[in-house]
Amino acid sequence: MPEIKVVTRSRTEFVDITARVQEIVQKSAIQSGLCLVYVPHTTAGVMVNESYDPDVARDISNALEKVAPQNARYQHTEGNADAHVKSMLVGTAQVIPVENGQLLLGRWQGIFFCEFDGPRQRTCIVKTISD
Amino acid sequence: MPEIKVVTRSRTEFVDITARVQEIVQKSAIQSGLCLVYVPHTTAGVMVNESYDPDVARDISNALEKVAPQNARYQHTEGNADAHVKSMLVGTAQVIPVENGQLLLGRWQGIFFCEFDGPRQRTCIVKTISD
Amino acid sequence: MPEIKVVTRSRTEFVDITARVQEIVQKSAIQSGLCLVYVPHTTAGVMVNESYDPDVARDISNALEKVAPQNARYQHTEGNADAHVKSMLVGTAQVIPVENGQLLLGRWQGIFFCEFDGPRQRTCIVKTISD
Numbered sequence: 500m501p502e503i504k505v506v507t508r509s510r511t512e513f514v515d516i517t518a519r520v521q522e523i524v525q526k527s528a529i530q531s532g533l534c535l536v537y538v539p540h541t542t543a544g545v546m547v548n549e550s551y552d553p554d555v556a557r558d559i560s561n562a563l564e565k566v567a568p569q570n571a572r573y574q575h576t577e578g579n580a581d582a583h584v585k586s587m588l589v590g591t592a593q594v595i596p597v598e599n600g601q602l603l604l605g606r607w608q609g610i611f612f613c614e615f616d617g618p619r620q621r622t623c624i625v626k627t628i629s630d
Numbered sequence: 631m632p633e634i635k636v637v638t639r640s641r642t643e644f645v646d647i648t649a650r651v652q653e654i655v656q657k658s659a660i661q662s663g664l665c666l667v668y669v670p671h672t673t674a675g676v677m678v679n680e681s682y683d684p685d686v687a688r689d690i691s692n693a694l695e696k697v698a699p700q701n702a703r704y705q706h707t708e709g710n711a712d713a714h715v716k717s718m719l720v721g722t723a724q725v726i727p728v729e730n731g732q733l734l735l736g737r738w739q740g741i742f743f744c745e746f747d748g749p750r751q752r753t754c755i756v757k758t759i760s761d
Numbered sequence: 762m763p764e765i766k767v768v769t770r771s772r773t774e775f776v777d778i779t780a781r782v783q784e785i786v787q788k789s790a791i792q793s794g795l796c797l798v799y800v801p802h803t804t805a806g807v808m809v810n811e812s813y814d815p816d817v818a819r820d821i822s823n824a825l826e827k828v829a830p831q832n833a834r835y836q837h838t839e840g841n842a843d844a845h846v847k848s849m850l851v852g853t854a855q856v857i858p859v860e861n862g863q864l865l866l867g868r869w870q871g872i873f874f875c876e877f878d879g880p881r882q883r884t885c886i887v888k889t890i891s892d
Contacts, residue, residue: 500793500860531631533666533759535795537858539867541811547722548714549672554705555714561705562698562715567824574816574823583810583817584824591809591870592856594723596668596757598631603755605670608722624865626858628795628892630759662762664797664890678853679845680803685836686845692836693829693846725854727799727888729762734886736801739853761890 501526501625507617511564513546513556516623517609520595521602523625530600532629536593539624542582542616544589550609563588563615582615589613597627632658632756638748642695644677644687647754648740651726652733654756661731663760667724670755673713673747675720681740694719694746713746720744728758763789763887769879772831775808775818778885779871782857783864785887792862794891798855801886804844804878806851812871825850825877844877851875859889 501523505514516536524534538545549555563585573580593610596603604610612623632654636645647667655665669676680686694716704711724741727734735741743754763785767776778798786796800807811817825847835842855872858865866872874885 500858500865533664533757533795535856535858537856537865539865539870541809541817541867541869546718547672548718552706552708554707555672555711558704558706558711559715559718566697566828573820575814575820576816577814580817580820584821587808587810587821588719588850590721590852594666594668594725594856596631596666596755603631603668603670605672607672608670624858626795626892628759628890630757664795664888677849678803679849683837683839685838686803686842689835689837689842690846690849697828719850721852725797725799725856727762727797727886734762734799734801736803738803739801759890761888 503623505612505621507614507619510617511560512614512617514612515550515609516612520610520625524597524602524627527627529597529627529629532597534595534597535626537624538591542579542586543621544586544591544613545593546589546611546613547593547608549607551607579616585615634754636743636752638745638750641748642691643745643748645743646681646740647743651741651756655728655733655758658758660728660758660760663728665726665728666757667741668755669722673710673717674752675717675722675744676724677720677742677744678724678739680738682738710747716746765885767874767883769876769881772879773822774876774879776874777812777871778874782872782887786859786864786889789889791889791891794859796857796859797888799886800853804841804848805883806848806853806875807855808851808873808875809855809870811869813869841878847877
């Protein structure tokens with residue numbers, strides 16, 4: 500199963516993985532179908548949103564921090580309870596249509612690996628399904 | 631690839647597209663599989679939730695506005711940073727099972743295109759996969 | 762279509778259904794593909810997150826309650842408007858890759874049915890697609 504390795508350098512980090520997902524889709528040689536990008540972690544996520552202006556990812560990260568502040572009081576005592584909440588809000592899977600062998604992303608859309616408990620070595624699974 | 635065109639008239643608007651998605655599923659002639667409804671925009675989303683009482687969509691819209699107020703301070707300076715946050719929270723894709731050529735929605739479920747930066751002309755991609 | 766029946770006993774409850782989904786995947790005999798876990802309800806959801814420490818689900822539930830308190834003022838007057846908001850935030854579908862006839866969950870990941878308007882009798886639909 501094709502995987503993308505992501506090495507994060509901060510506690511919170513949004514890494515644009517669009518080109519690496521697209522490369523896997525092209526190698527899979529499917530013409531039309533779906534692409535699943537799946538994060539097998541519980542303190543990270545995957546998001547499709549604007550990749551042109553990096554401030555968008557910063558605003559999203561700040562909004563998530565307001566909902567689940569790192570230093571609020573939680574019952575899970577490993578110091579990363581906020582990261583689990585953020586992972587739930589962003590989600591661990593994105594499904595994107597494939598047409599003519601290409602991801603059918605919108606003009607401004609990119610795919611981001613979302614780290615909430617870095618720095619770490621992470622994995623994204625990419626699965627293509629032909630229709 | 632089948633598409634649904636949505637013309638929104640307000641900045642925030644939830645448009646019930648259930649019947650139009652169902653029509654595409656029927657035309658696709660798949661009997662059993664999945665239906666992906668995909669929004670190729672970064673300031674809009676797609677949601678499955680109650681379509682019977684329109685107040686539900688209003689409450690959801692209000693809750694999103696509390697998390698990401700339009701006029702809060704953001705780094706992205708196009709005036710639609712809140713819409714990017716709302717798009718992330720709602721999501722840009724919904725996957726619904728198909729059985730006997732029909733969407734397997736629950737009794738109260740409908741599919742909503744969620745506009746957060748209208749009015750605009752928008753597109754939804756609908757992709758069916760047979761199992 | 763394979764289904765999982767879930768009987769909830771509290772208004773809010775996260776029920777680990779990982780083993781039951783895995784059993785359906787194994788019976789489906791698909792080797793490689795996708796598994797869709799779909800909740801046909803509008804006041805419940807499905808989540809992939811840590812299943813080892815039950816405090817994680819409690820923290821997530823508390824974070825959702827902060828965003829959409831049960832007793833805030835809503836327009837939908839059935840007393841469960843907050844549950845609709847929580848369902849939107851968690852989502853009604855999860856897609857998980859399947860490899861070698863097994864769900865490709867991460868080491869700490871489990872699948873949770875998320876009840877927000879219990880106690881009730883609920884259903885989860887599980888659909889597998891081979892690639």
